[in-house]
Amino acid sequence: MDLTKLTIRQAHNSLLKKEFSTEELIRGYLKRIKELNEKLNVFLDVYEEKSLEQARVIDKKIAQGGEINLLEGIPLAIKDNILVGGEKTTAGSKTLENYLAFDDAVVVKKLKEEGAIILGKTNLDEFAMGSSTETSYFGPTRNPLDLERVAGGSSGGSAAAVAASMALASLGSDTGGSIRQPASFCGVVGFKPSYGRVSRYGLIAMASSLDQIGPLAKTVEDIEIIYQVIKGGKGKDSTVVEIEDKSSFNEENIVIGLPEEFLKETDKKVVEEIEKVVGLLESKGIKVERISLPYLKYALACYHLIMPAEASANLSRYDGIRFGFNSSQGETLWQKYAFNRGQGFGLEVKRRIILGTFVLSSGYYDKYYLQAQKVRRLIAQDFSSAFKKVDFILGPTTPTPAFKIGEKISDPLTMYLSDIFTVPANLAGLPAISLPCGKIGNLPIGCQIIGKQFQEKELLEISKLIEKEIKEKIG
């Protein structure tokens, strides 16, 4: 059993053929977690006993000749801003250090119903605010491929867990690139479905019009298996859209757009890797067209107004009275709130709340927040006009490979720039995926493919094709 090469379907088949038991599989992953976690800081909590107990129940079922679901007995890791009922959920924050999740998130409930085994919770930037997992109250996650470097963020723990084979696959959340950017830095596949495809109930909210849950895994097939289970869930999240996902995918007449805006200001070596992918596609007879999305260059500025505005409203619930960090200081109720929040939140979170409060305040609302919402429409329109000419949009996931721990943490603006190519898909609500497509030295590079709204099936089809080409020709 080589865990570093295992996929979900292979694990499932091996369980059925009794090549190994569920308990052996789980023990294998728990052993890797024990060996690697101290060094990498990937898991914040591990459910050892519960996982093994669940594994034994599944083994009994298999021994009795019972059928098992594809995900049954498959060990997964969950980002620690997604609730697993009765377990601690910290969101990487001091204020939620001891917070007990009152119930399962809809996605967790769906995974449990399929029999997936949740190994534990993974590290993240505090309240998913960051691009390096360095803002976590519990310390940064290290990149398994280079310990001096970040795993990316905010789902850095979930990406590193897959890259280091400490879980077979994982869930993350993506507000401006938080699944795709760490996937790219760690050399795994990361998928953000269209906004509205997956229920956000039980996800600790950051920016509600942008947040979306999605899977990280080693292959596109694994991504698809998990996505099919977690999607939907109408009811407790009123923004869930359950429209049919029709795929008219036909390899013969596909056109892929390559926006020039995605290649400017990008590390030359990263551009070379993307050019290689383009070459592979062209040699397969797929048309790649250079296109331009003129408003793309405003996406990051637009995002850094809308996101803090929504975050400041969402985080007003952390008053330390009903739950969360409770300071010993503060005489009056007002002071108590201010100390609970001032001492319970870290720097990045406080900075975003204050900026968000400012851009929503009277006198500044029109100039900043409303203007950003209008620019958001221009960006979304840019994509809809592009999608009249092309079927998919391709480019690098990030302008550089993983940077060093500490390199960007003191200057927020430099850190924000690492999300420059991932933010547009969130603003436009589009599905987007990051696939490993090459390496600079030992550091993985990701290519991002953006699809049409609510057409994840087509996006996953083309991703499988590109993945296959890359694996065969680049390795």
Next chain:
Amino acid sequence: MKFSLEKIEHFARLARIELKEEEKKKFAQDISSILLYVEQLQKLDTKKIEPIAQITGLKNVLREDKVEESREEVKENLFKNIPERKDKFIKVKKVLEN
């Protein structure tokens, strides 16, 4: 736009966040540079553009106004999270001034 220390204090107050002196100084600097960066949006002509608040196109999503009883376990978990309480009541500082 330069973001002054006074502005930081004002908005931190509105957001109910107690800041240390060095945090105020850092945030004044950081937020000034973020605002300088986002200034680029001001030159775009958006007079005829409708703002986007949400991207799905959904409208008026309603549900029945029906109370659903929570499971005991869920209620228990919620109570366990309350830092200061007496029985089933949450303790807070005095709300009304003398």
